[in-house]
Amino acid sequence: MQAIADMHAPVFWAAGTHPMSAAQEPLASVAELEALAAHPKFVGIGETGLDYHYTAESKDIQQESLRIHIEAARRTELPLIIHARDADEDMARILTDEYKAGAYACVMHCFSSGAGLARAALDLGFYLSMSGIAAFPRSTELREIFASAPLDRILVETDSPYLAPPPHRGKRNEPAYTVHTARVGAETFGVTEAEFAAATTANFDRLFWKAAEWAKAA
Secondary structure (H helix, E strand, O other), X not given: OHHHHHHOOOOOEEEOXXXXXXXXXXXXXXXXXXXXXXXXXXXXXXXXXXXXXXXXXXXXXXXXXXXXXXXXXXXXXXXXXXXXEOOHHHHHHHHHHHHHHOOOOEEEOOOOOOHHHHHHHHHOOOEEEEOHHHHOOOOHHHHHHHHOOOHHHEEXXXXXXXXXXXXXXXXXXXXXXXXXXXXXXXXXXXXXXXXXXXXXXXXHHHHOHHHHHHHHHO
16 A cells, blocks of 8 residues: 555555454554554554454454554544444444543544444544445435535545445446545535535545645645
8 A cells, every 4th residue: 555655646545454354463553553654645544443244253352453543543643544334332432432531533434334323423523434335226314314414524435446336336446436426425415516525625635634735745
């Protein structure tokens, strides 16, 4: 990831221990994450989080890993990138408890969880990120969750190479396809596509401040 970011001006990177890998590989330490954060184009901590869908048997070590990444996010002041699947209650509890111990920034990556976790994240000032899932025809309930959030807490992403939005569903996803997710996002919030694009771009620059500063200086 670092090599690709070094080769291409618009590309930035983040790193962390994915929850599904937490039991199979050495956990990243706070010191290791802080060392990575020294790179000028390293802009976020993660993705990390909890995944009880496939790897519930390792939930204890997932939670330990999550807390390590939260501490790294605090110390570096870089945003935490959260993966959450079938773990809403534990995720909301840990994020809230840790925030009380010290503030940090966070985005709920590829958000597809329930309204309770969305509200817990928003109450902490965190961001929700719309992936292609939000554009699926059957994702009405998810779009309602996004619609209840402030527009200044919304991001758009690919989760490439997965979750391509219609009309490319089932194909390899790529960044260009975010236009289709963004179009649905604009409809969800009742704004124009240009307004939605401007808002989500401003949100990205605010959250991923290091990327915005690097781009301005380049």
